[in-house]
Amino acid sequence: MATPMSAAAFLDCLRDEGLDVVEVGAWETHNRNSKGPWGPVSGVMIHHTVTRGSAATVELCRKGHSNLPGPLCHGVITKDGKVHLVGYGRANHAGLGDPDVLAAVIAERTPPADNEATVDGNRHFYGFECENMGDGKDPWPDEQIEAIVRVITAICRRHGWSARSALRHLDWQPGKIDPRGPQFIWEDILGRVAERLAGTTPSTPKPPTPAPLPKPTKPVVDLSRLIAAARSNPAAAGTPVTYSGVRTVEAALVDAGLLSKRYSDGHYGTTTIAAYAAWQRKLGYRGDDADGIPGKTSLTRLGDKYGFQVVA
Structure with missing residues (x-):
């Protein structure tokens, strides 16, 4: 567990990892802190949006909707690999989840199957929504997967966490399936995070034309x-x-x-x-x-x- 970073430190750690970050409005003060605590933080949670189109996706995650006010995450990772910051602090992204999963994330071990929804995840996790329909057919471009790897790495590096401090929404809350898709291979993503964390200081700035990543193979x-x-x-x-x-x-x-x-x-x-x-x-x-x-x-x-x- 850790005290949340300041908004400035959050922005710096993402850019230090070579990410293309887009600041959306007054994201640093856009939050749900009036509705409950923010922190201590224990990990990074990844979601998919069930939306199509980067501009509409970012706007939805910033504003939310009538049943769930925004921000719906801290950052939106669009298909081009850009990270759009839409809020900072408590955000409506995780909901209630399993205390055994939270304990596993804190201990940095593989989480068990989730079967409870009793713990406030909005308090404990940084949240990133990824632009994808979530139907198992919408592709996950290499640039987007690489951005997910770097986002997780950036936050884990700053807090001194391992790759096992990252989890999917489906790991946290019963009934959730996100994120999913044939190119979204979670253990491969965590392996790449672990490799970056074990390497030297992060590269910055990000190369304008990164070499294409190899296509992941199917299980x-x-x-x-x-x-x-x-x-x-x-x-x-x-x-x-x-x-x-x-x-x-x-x-x-x-x-x-x-x-x-x-x-x-x-x-x-x-x-x-x-x-x-x-x-x-x-x-x-x-x-x-x-x-x-x-x-x-x-x-x-x-x-x-x-x-x-x-x-x-």
């Missing part, structure tokens, strides 16, 4: 290992087979609306079996063909839609 799911996990984990006796690809498939089932995020735990148990069987029925399978055990065709179609590839 790979091994069909045979997944089937072994699916067939062993529901069994009452014996040691269940564990396989990291289960989490990838469960995340896809969550995106498909077939599995509650709180059951996305890497265990291919009866709940995941039921969710996958629902996916099979959605594809037209019936009877024994919709038993919740993945087949190559159904798994490939799930991967094509939700961003992973299958190896047999």
Whole structure:
């Protein structure tokens, strides 16, 4: 935990990390401090906006709407990689979330699955909204992903935090799915943050024409290992087979609306079996063909839609 930076220090740390920062109006004093405390801060939260168009997105995040007054974040990261500062202090971005997740962020470890909404996140997190429709199809340009990496790095560097002080809205509040998309690979982003934090002092200014970043690859799911996990984990006796690809498939089932995020735990148990069987029925399978055990065709179609590839 830390005392929030001053607005001037906040602006400096972003620019020191080589970011293209746009100051929008009197952002330094635009906040919701009259409605509750701001700080101590514990991390950086990333969102997507479900909007299209940079100007409209920035204006919405600055002003808010009738049900949720602005600012809705501290900065808006548009598709061109610019960071538009729209407020500073308490902002309506995080809402209530899970105390176990807050404890994990403070301890700088991977957060558990969120299943409560009892802690005021607007008090504890810097918030950044990213321009994206959030439908799993709207692309995340390389410039935008790089800006997200640098924003997280800048704040973590200034507070002496590790990359694990960053989290997604979906990690914090039950029912949230943001941010998502096939190019938004969270562990890759955190890995790049860790590399920057481990390096030398940040470069400034940002090069006007940065070299293109390599395209991230899709996660790979091994069909045979997944089937072994699916067939062993529901069994009452014996040691269940564990396989990291289960989490990838469960995340896809969550995106498909077939599995509650709180059951996305890497265990291919009866709940995941039921969710996958629902996916099979959605594809037209019936009877024994919709038993919740993945087949190559159904798994490939799930991967094509939700961003992973299958190896047999």
